[in-house]
Amino acid sequence: MNAELIAVGSELLLGQIANTNAQFISEQLAQLGINVFYHTVVGDNKERLSSAIKIAESRSDMIIFTGGLGPTKDDLTKETISRELGRKLVVDQEALNSILSFFEKTGRVMTENNRKQALIIEGSTSLPNHHGMAPGMLIEIKNKTYILLPGPPNEMKPMFVNAAVPLLAKVQTNPLHSRVLRFFGIGESALETKLMDLIDTQSNPTIAPLAKESEVTIRLTATHEKKDMAKQLLDDIEEKISLRVGDYLYGYDEQSLPEVVFCLLKKHQKTMAFAESLTGGLASQLMTDIPGASEVFKGSIVSYTNEVKSEVLGVPTQILETYGAVSAECAKYMAKNSQSKCKATIGLSFTGVAGPDKSENKEVGTVFIGLADGQNVYSFPYQFSGTRSRIRLQSAKTGYDLVRRYFRQLSPFEK
Amino acid sequence: MNAELIAVGSELLLGQIANTNAQFISEQLAQLGINVFYHTVVGDNKERLSSAIKIAESRSDMIIFTGGLGPTKDDLTKETISRELGRKLVVDQEALNSILSFFEKTGRVMTENNRKQALIIEGSTSLPNHHGMAPGMLIEIKNKTYILLPGPPNEMKPMFVNAAVPLLAKVQTNPLHSRVLRFFGIGESALETKLMDLIDTQSNPTIAPLAKESEVTIRLTATHEKKDMAKQLLDDIEEKISLRVGDYLYGYDEQSLPEVVFCLLKKHQKTMAFAESLTGGLASQLMTDIPGASEVFKGSIVSYTNEVKSEVLGVPTQILETYGAVSAECAKYMAKNSQSKCKATIGLSFTGVAGPDKSENKEVGTVFIGLADGQNVYSFPYQFSGTRSRIRLQSAKTGYDLVRRYFRQLSPFEK
Numbered sequence A, B: 001m002n003a004e005l006i007a008v009g010s011e012l013l014l015g016q017i018a019n020t021n022a023q024f025i026s027e028q029l030a031q032l033g034i035n036v037f038y039h040t041v042v043g044d045n046k047e048r049l050s051s052a053i054k055i056a057e058s059r060s061d062m063i064i065f066t067g068g069l070g071p072t073k074d075d076l077t078k079e080t081i082s083r084e085l086g087r088k089l090v091v092d093q094e095a096l097n098s099i100l101s102f103f104e105k106t107g108r109v110m111t112e113n114n115r116k117q118a119l120i121i122e123g124s125t126s127l128p129n130h131h132g133m134a135p136g137m138l139i140e141i142k143n144k145t146y147i148l149l150p151g152p153p154n155e156m157k158p159m160f161v162n163a164a165v166p167l168l169a170k171v172q173t174n175p176l177h178s179r180v181l182r183f184f185g186i187g188e189s190a191l192e193t194k195l196m197d198l199i200d201t202q203s204n205p206t207i208a209p210l211a212k213e214s215e216v217t218i219r220l221t222a223t224h225e226k227k228d229m230a231k232q233l234l235d236d237i238e239e240k241i242s243l244r245v246g247d248y249l250y251g252y253d254e255q256s257l258p259e260v261v262f263c264l265l266k267k268h269q270k271t272m273a274f275a276e277s278l279t280g281g282l283a284s285q286l287m288t289d290i291p292g293a294s295e296v297f298k299g300s301i302v303s304y305t306n307e308v309k310s311e312v313l314g315v316p317t318q319i320l321e322t323y324g325a326v327s328a329e330c331a332k333y334m335a336k337n338s339q340s341k342c343k344a345t346i347g348l349s350f351t352g353v354a355g356p357d358k359s360e361n362k363e364v365g366t367v368f369i370g371l372a373d374g375q376n377v378y379s380f381p382y383q384f385s386g387t388r389s390r391i392r393l394q395s396a397k398t399g400y401d402l403v404r405r406y407f408r409q410l411s412p413f414e415k
Helices: A018-033 A046-059 A076-086 A093-106 A112-118 A153-171 A189-194 A196-202 A227-248 A257-265 A282-288 A306-311 A318-325 A328-341 A388-408 B021-032 B045-059 B075-086 B092-107 B113-119 B153-172 B187-195 B196-200 B228-249 B257-267 B281-288 B306-311 B315-324 B328-341 B390-408
Strands: A002-009 A037-042 A062-066 A089-091 A120-121 A124-127 A136-141 A144-149 A176-183 A206-212 A215-223 A249-252 A272-276 A297-303 A346-352 A368-370 A379-382 B003-006 B035-042 B062-067 B090-091 B119-121 B125-127 B136-141 B144-149 B176-184 B208-214 B213-225 B249-252 B270-277 B297-305 B348-350 B364-370 B378-381
Touching: A002 A018, A002 B281, A018 A062, A018 A153, A018 A176, A037 A046, A037 B045, A046 A062, A046 A076, A046 A136, A046 B035, A046 B045, A046 B270, A062 A196, A062 A227, A062 B328, A076 A089, A076 A120, A076 A136, A076 A144, A093 A112, A112 A120, A120 A136, A120 A176, A136 A249, A136 A328, A136 B228, A144 A153, A144 B092, A153 A388, A176 A227, A176 A306, A189 A196, A189 A206, A189 A227, A196 A206, A196 A227, A227 A249, A227 B348, A249 A257, A257 A388, A272 A282, A282 A297, A282 A388, A282 B281, A297 A306, A297 A328, A297 B306, A306 A318, A306 B297, A318 A328, A328 A346, A328 A368, A328 A379, A328 B270, A346 A388, A346 B315, A368 A388, A379 A388, A379 B062, B003 B021, B003 B045, B021 B035, B021 B176, B035 B045, B075 B090, B075 B119, B075 B136, B113 B119, B119 B136, B125 B153, B136 B153, B144 B153, B176 B228, B187 B208, B187 B213, B187 B228, B196 B228, B208 B315, B213 B228, B228 B249, B228 B390, B249 B257, B257 B281, B257 B390, B270 B281, B270 B328, B297 B328, B306 B315, B315 B328, B328 B348, B328 B364, B328 B378, B348 B390, B364 B390, B378 B390
Parallel strands: A002 A037, A002 A062, A062 A144, A272 A297, A272 A346, B003 B035, B003 B062, B062 B144, B270 B297, B270 B348
Antiparallel strands: A037 B035, A089 A120, A124 A136, A136 A144, A176 A215, A176 A249, A206 A215, A297 B297, A346 A368, A368 A379, B090 B119, B125 B136, B136 B144, B176 B213, B176 B249, B208 B213, B348 B364, B364 B378
């Protein structure tokens, strides 16, 4: 079974938004073992949409449309498909009721074009929309499956996962099972070199490395009709990989480094505080993005000037004068004082040169990260490269990885 | 002239990344007045790529490819196109020299497949790659233009802007000139209502509103062969719009609210500090993302617990006990003390409930923002909605907008 995604919307062709719907659906289909061979984007234009449908029908078993189900004149996806399929549009009473009740509840006056949103293609299964008004639909005609989904991602995603996936899962006999391993602190080519023989002889599961922003992931994909057997295949290959590069393996699937550290802190009943110079609030922001962060995160002092470093954070001016703010010594004081002032168990500090210009005559990318745990104070030097954003992000992530290594007693914290 | 974009790469069809290259190129082409009618994504597969090329040739004047120019076996874009066009691949000596010198400089051994990257289609103009090894190319055959670009965005974007756009701009006779107006604090429908008659009678320039994350933009697009006449058309319509909703207009094109505030602070020779609770470092991070932020930004105290609020930031415990941390009174102290402790001219504070759970028995989305300028201390209440991320971002942006309004003496700071 192979699928094609057709996104309908001129805003995509004008570059106002990226086609993130295609990414989401593709990832979901990969997990179901449905091959996606093409993505197409076409504007709000009947003729070009019709022609895209004909091309897709000639090469794909399943066509999934996103966008163009709304109330305005621009929204012409279902009208065009219904004409191509020679099927009428009929009222979906449930959808109409929910539209009517929305307008009743909000006290707004319903304009006539909203009624249009309740129309579905005759013979299709309606996919309810719990986050908007237009329902989706799924219809099978002559061995082809057509799925229509709304364009706004917050409506499309839950509809696809909750209403479309269960219908599709039934069709598949040999589904794929994927697991993503996430690595930090090792480059893609170094990782590939260490796993070369495994990659060269891969069959089931497949092993697909991918370089992401300052990280590398490996997607393992096993094919098996039984879920527990697929899990066993994934466990086996993961164990082989772990034996070689397990120190760098920080998490799975969609986990982020801050989430992993959040869980470690919770597990060990520890708390954390930051002192941030070059990262300027980024490390804190990554932590506080996590719901429940206040359980483990006390606060931070963003000391962007030497004045704030000495007067708010209490770094001795002598240290700043002798070694400069970008120094191992300053990083140590920053870590120690953030820990004690915020009454956390662990203090983590970041000082360095994010660029674009040198600072204190130190090169762009020079970074020191400090870690204090109430007993010991550590400081580690780094030399990062790339843009300002990249250096900041790389610094913040490296700090999080240090905390992970601290709890796992990995280098440089071996016991 | 109409264009089609073909992205080549199985990672796109697996949903590992989104096709942001298509968004970037589409936006650039829109500015050049080149219509984009289709985006296609196809995997690393010769037959399917060949068929996508044939379809594109049947309907588009210009085909722009991204991806598949690298050294590995997967990279087959230029080989496939050269076969479709019946043209040989030849060595681009300049590209080869730069590849050789890269390996010489880094002391790494060049594998033979790297030499492949220096091949270009015979008769094409090579587009130099200053951020990677594989050059791009542009070739015109039988009134069709083919452009090949590398896949990594950090290589593709500068190549497209610096090498491809100048070649394309020559071709266009009646180019489009765009200007994006950026609004904060007004919803899309309210904005449309105020501009309804202008939108209904638009012709040249066109007026296209778009809701972005907690902002609205209006893209004005004028067609004129003369640049200064197009500019006049844009100025005239912008003036009409400004008369009605100018208070909400904070910037242009790619400007962000923090950038606008950064410029205002520099212009007025003022400095800023933050005290962040629910935003947890986000406001600071947005400011320090700007190169040169240290000119205007002193630092901030991320006080995620009441302990840090009282002991580091100096909010009286009596205030915390009487009114709670999520209160106008606390926001005022936070703003005042961040300003004085960090020795800034303006202190801005954020306290509230980001969710997912209530706090201090206050609803999710309850937010207070404080502003202190050394003389006056203000505090403003808000009720935001949506996810945790959205509430945090909306809070940070609203704070920046308050500072903008403060300098511009707009409501609530009218003199």
